[in-house]
Amino acid sequence: MTSKTPVRVAEDVDESSLSYAEIKALATGNPLIKEKMDLDNEVTKLKMLESNYKSNKYKLEDKVNKIYPKNIENTEKLIKAVEKDMVDVEPLASGENKFTSLSLGGNTIYDKKEAGEKLLEEIKKLKINESKVIGKYRNFDLEASYNFMTNTYTFKLKGQAEYFGEFSTSPDGNITRLDNAIDKMNLRLEKLKQNLESYKESLENAKVELKKPFEKADELREKTLRLAEINKLLDMGDVEELENDSPVLEDLKRAIIDYANYEFSESNSYEDFDKLYPDLKHIGLAYTETPNGNHSIQYEIDIEEKTWTQYVDNVAIRTESFVEEYISNSQAIKDMTEAIKMSSFDDLVSVDEEDLKQALGLEIDDDGNFYDPLAKDLDNDGIVDRYDNDFKDSDYFESTYDVEDNLYAREEKPSILGQISKFKSEEKKENTQEKSEKEQER
Structure with a gap:
């Protein structure tokens, strides 16, 4: 109900009841359909177990690298402090x-x-x-x-x-x-020593647990490969699955509506989805501006391609896909659904500084504003540093669009459009002169 892991699972009590997969398999006479539906469920469960394993592993890594060492260090310091006080206290x-x-x-x-x-x-x-x-x-x-x-x-x-x-x-x-x-x-000192031993023991146990692999990794790999093989045999393409109002797609739409209602304090119903988001390739989930209002940040998803993209000033600075090798179309949509459920508005508009720098050459200051590090004029020569060959030395006054070394001695370089215009003018002049000479000969 909460989409959290680990999940509790209960099978139907009535063994004679038929699932949707079984009914469809009986109707079509194709046993691959039932196998595919079963594999979809099994792979989903295994992926949730794998996700839970990774989540626990990340927590253990945090404990091994930060929490337990810090607790041990603080407890050892506190033990020394209490021992010193027991000596210094006036009897x-x-x-x-x-x-x-x-x-x-x-x-x-x-x-x-x-x-x-x-x-x-x-x-x-x-x-x-x-x-x-x-x-x-x-x-x-x-x-x-x-x-x-x-x-x-x-x-x-x-x-x-x-x-x-x-x-x-x-x-x-x-x-x-x-x-x-x-x-x-003295009681506190004894308790601190017990805590110290407990932290050390927990640290060693956590190190052992970190070395354990995911127990069902081979099973997940085999069933994922088999599912991809069946999908290929059934020729279940992306377009066909998107055109059908499948349950997983409806879950994704519900997740988007729930996200929007929560983050923007709205009360839209699920039936409003097509009206609110008519273009499945461009579904905007977040939009904001930097504190100074100079730059916009936008986040949108593409259901058809199963991708998400983050924009700054309408320029895509990062795009990632939910589609992976051996991942079915329905599983990709499920992954999108889970990602939206776990995301917040602040997560979606949080810009990675490396992405921003690589795409636009901008950096982020302490206030969260974007700035161009080369938009200054460090040598006060009247040329922005981005176009200044040597922006550290004001005696050397040349920019990247200067032709000569000396500003006052350089010649103006005609533009490409100017050269083309001049060439056409001279060509027209020659044609006119040639035509005039022919008329004179006549």
């Missing part, structure tokens, strides 16, 4: 209260009850959504925060690492909560 004092001291606003308080009361006064001064360091406790900076949405006061003890907790309304209780946060450092 609790001996006695009944086991309280050492608390520094607030530059004053050091040695009495636990007074320290709790002063701390409560200090945190109540915090403004809405404010966070600031208000003192120091057991060699850690004490940062307090107030969250207006939850109406809570929280603290953060900052050493090499950070330790969090929530204040209460009890003066003595707040000191105890600070101590509890510090006392849990």
Whole structure:
């Protein structure tokens, strides 16, 4: 229903029911038709499994190359930080209260009850959504925060690492909560070491999984080749299949309407497709302009040829086809349908800088505007760099359309059209003179 992989499949409970392929095969008496329909379904399922395999592989590659190494690196740094804090932390004092001291606003308080009361006064001064360091406790900076949405006061003890907790309304209780946060450092260290081992183990497992090939690759290849062979035997050409209102083509039309309704907040029905898109060779899915409005970007698909093309200023900068070797016509349409379902407007108007540079010689700046890197006049000689032989040296004043080395000494070179006009004029003059001489002889 959602077109996502992996899919759940259920066969018809009634074994006596006939599928469309079986009915058609019985009507025509050609067993190849049923085989083709079965292969279409099987190849589609195998391709979805292959797509799911590739998707998982890409995720694993991302984890192996980025996520797990980064997690391992961060966890190792955090372990060292907690170990350092466990060494640097000021131990609790001996006695009944086991309280050492608390520094607030530059004053050091040695009495636990007074320290709790002063701390409560200090945190109540915090403004809405404010966070600031208000003192120091057991060699850690004490940062307090107030969250207006939850109406809570929280603290953060900052050493090499950070330790969090929530204040209460009890003066003595707040000191105890600070101590509890510090006392849990050993539990946190143990948890971090467990996480580190887990990340390392996951990294090794992911590397092993990446080496596994797609299990049904041979089966997919064989059935794809057989399907192509049957299509050739049945002579099921592209034109015939496009002219029929096939279910896969209807699915493609529905996907286009759904895309347009979602991206442009429209409410067109599927019956409006032919009216909205009368030309199947040019179905525009996206159009926009660069932020400065100087260039247009357009994306369209060609259902007949099964291609997509991206244009900049009405110039095709990239075109790709859904038709591949051993891929049936219906499968190509299905691939187009899936591509549209997974695409967004932003995806379709996103221009690749290499495509843009190769097709139009333009580049993209940080604001998303296109510009010609050679449209400037770096040497201020009055000639755009694209037509300037040496745009880095203002003393050398020659462009690609200059004839002589010296601007002031160069002769004007007549254009091709001018040369043709001059030749015709001279030829006409000679013909007139020749005709005049003949009349004089007469």
